[in-house]
Amino acid sequence: MANQSSINFPNQSRNNPEPPNKQGKNNVWLIAIILLIVVAVLWPIFRKNTPTDQGADNLTDGVATTTDLNDTILDVSNLDLTSPEIEPVQQVTAVGAVTPVAPVPTTMMVKTFFANSKLNPEGENCSMVYPIYRTVPRTVASARAALEELLKGVSKIESDTGFFTSLNAGVKINALTISNGVARVNLSHDLGEGVSGACKVASIRAQITETLKQFPTVQSVVISIDGISEGILQP
Numbered sequence: 001m002a003n004q005s006s007i008n009f010p011n012q013s014r015n016n017p018e019p020p021n022k023q024g025k026n027n028v029w030l031i032a033i034i035l036l037i038v039v040a041v042l043w044p045i046f047r048k049n050t051p052t053d054q055g056a057d058n059l060t061d062g063v064a065t066t067t068d069l070n071d072t073i074l075d076v077s078n079l080d081l082t083s084p085e086i087e088p089v090q091q092v093t094a095v096g097a098v099t100p101v102a103p104v105p106t107t108m109m110v111k112t113f114f115a116n117s118k119l120n121p122e123g124e125n126c127s128m129v130y131p132i133y134r135t136v137p138r139t140v141a142s143a144r145a146a147l148e149e150l151l152k153g154v155s156k157i158e159s160d161t162g163f164f165t166s167l168n169a170g171v172k173i174n175a176l177t178i179s180n181g182v183a184r185v186n187l188s189h190d191l192g193e194g195v196s197g198a199c200k201v202a203s204i205r206a207q208i209t210e211t212l213k214q215f216p217t218v219q220s221v222v223i224s225i226d227g228i229s230e231g232i233l234q235p
Helices: 020-048 051-057 066-071 142-151 156-160 198-213
Strands: 090-094 097-100 107-116 130-137 173-179 182-187 220-225
Touching: 107 142, 107 198, 130 142, 142 173, 142 198, 182 198, 198 220
Parallel strands: 182 220
Antiparallel strands: 090 097, 107 130, 173 182
8 A cells, every 4th residue: 555645734824924904903003102102292392382372471472461561550649740740630540441530629618607596596695606508619718718708698598597697787808817826807897887785796706706716727716897906896
């Protein structure tokens, strides 16, 4: 019997290359890993240069920042606003906000003192006088302004509520000075004409004195008529 020849085949699993599909999968994983590495390296750079952050870092390009504006706020605390060269019309109060300065008042309130038949019906206290507020143009001569209002007498409305004056009509101020707490007022001769009776004299003195003593610089009042203070306003 003839010897049966045997054919030995080489181990194909050891020498043949990997199948194409397995090799393709390996290449995909390799590319994916490389992409992840590239993204990890470039992401911080990309993040830093995004339009939002870049715009925030470059606000000073053509547009002033809040810090810059705060540094340029006008300091008006040391300005002399009474100087004729400076008009106190506007004042900076905040970044980008301007408000007008309140105008200086052109009027002021003063008190004038009059007797009142309803508040003192019996007239037992002839020196009892009551204040009436008057609005006058603002002035540094506030005592004179108040006294001039007193000499005008009472209005119809004031009279209807019981107020009346003991001063004669037409009295004028010749002079008024205030020094060392003493107000010296020199009035025209009209003040003493036809004046009689202790009660009327007391009321006249009270009206003038209280009107002037409303001011803190006045503690006492000396009344004179045409420069004479002795022997005037006698009952």
